[in-house]
Amino acid sequence: MTKLQCQAPALPDEWQAPHSVGRALELARRFAVDAADARLLLQHVLALTHAQLIARPERLVPAADAEHYVQLLRRRAAGEPLAYITGRREFYGLDLVVSPDVLIPRPETELLVEIAISALAALPSPQILDAGTGSGAIAIALGRALPGASVTAIDRSTAALAVARENAARHGVAVEFLQSDWFAALAGRRFDAILANPPYVALADPHLAGEIRFEPQSALVSGVDGLDALRQIIAGAPQHLNAGAMLWVEHGFDQAPAVSNLFRAAGYSAITTSRDLAGLPRVSGAKLA
Ligand SMILES: C[S@@+](CC[C@H](N)C(=O)[O-])C[C@H]1O[C@@H](n2cnc3c(N)ncnc32)[C@H](O)[C@@H]1O
Known part of the structure; x- marks a missing residue:
């Protein structure tokens, strides 16, 4: 196997065209990432609240954000806890930084x-x-x-x-x-x-x-x-x-x-x-x- 074949592509083929928030969430399925986790990761990448994200599912995800989102999906698919990926966890109504x-x-x-x-x-x-x-x-x-x-x-x-x-x-x-x-x-x-x-x-x-x-x-x-x-x-x-x-x-x-x-x-x-x-x-x- 060549070095090129060993490296995971930055983006899956489906991502080569600009995609909407709705499509980005659907694509998470191919990483076997839970839908709620994928939504939180996309919110994190786009710095949007849940309400903002779902209000405009047709919003286009810029290429750099798409690449970041896919990286985070891969980390989540490898088992890394969501809280370490986003750096946040809610506890007793407090938004806490975690590492x-x-x-x-x-x-x-x-x-x-x-x-x-x-x-x-x-x-x-x-x-x-x-x-x-x-x-x-x-x-x-x-x-x-x-x-x-x-x-x-x-x-x-x-x-x-x-x-x-x-x-x-x-x-x-x-x-x-x-x-x-x-x-x-x-x-x-x-x-x-x-x-x-x-x-x-x-x-x-x-x-x-x-x-x-x-x-x-x-x-x-x-x-x-x-x-x-x-x-x-x-x-x-x-x-x-x-x-x-x-x-x-x-x-x-x-x-x-x-x-x-x-x-x-x-x-x-x-x-x-x-x-x-x-x-x-x-x-x-x-x-x-
Ligand atoms: C189960 S975690 C609890 C963290 C936090 N209190 C919570 O509930 O999320 C246990 C904590 O005890 C700390 N710890 C372990 N051994 C210790 C020791 N000998 N003296 C003081 N802290 C210790 C660890 O560094 C860790 O932060």
Whole structure:
């Protein structure tokens, strides 16, 4: 095979003539890209809203934009998450910047945010810690919903913290960001609530070969049983919680019994587990007596 034959053409044959938005969306089928994803990619390339895109399906796609769109379709067809391709993900009503340095915030994590907001709303100025902040999703959602709160967010990854800082600035939410290996940089500091969505995937979990392979391993994997980070956080948090304060953690759908045992072993009380929208046990919380 010659070098020329090895290279994928910049545009498929059908693209050699100018095409409309409507035709561009139809052509996505030949890449086996989901129609909704193709629409979002074309919106991204043309910098149009959904309403603007569908208002004029006859609008012509300029050649340079068509080429860009096809490149993005190819990336999506190869399994790259849409959020990394567009650099954006919506979380709790916030438009967040994301990059491959951070976990793509998940809808399940909104449950963690909701539980904390309803429990903390009555406190005039709660001190809150988001441990393992990634894109800053949890910290920024809490800071926006609880204007009297002081929110601190830590992560071991400086690259993730840069993304989180950018998101906090874009949304005008004040968050104290610190680089820290869990509680290492927080000696002597206590909070009214700690939230964590830590890595909780087991090392040999077959899902790691799927689309999540594009996300940072350090945000996903936590030891042989996926519980290493949860063990450290649950054991370490009591030194950083005020009396009567809460720790809430997100965990795998099958990890709730193990997490409850970890809470009990560390002397917490009032242990509860909440289910996500799929009905799976997803967030557990407990109080420091
Ligand atoms: C599952 S991601 C959660 C990100 C974000 N909170 C969210 O819900 O989208 C876990 C985060 O924990 C961070 N992390 C992993 N190990 C850590 C450690 N030892 N100390 C601090 N952060 C850590 C990762 O860098 C990652 O950003």
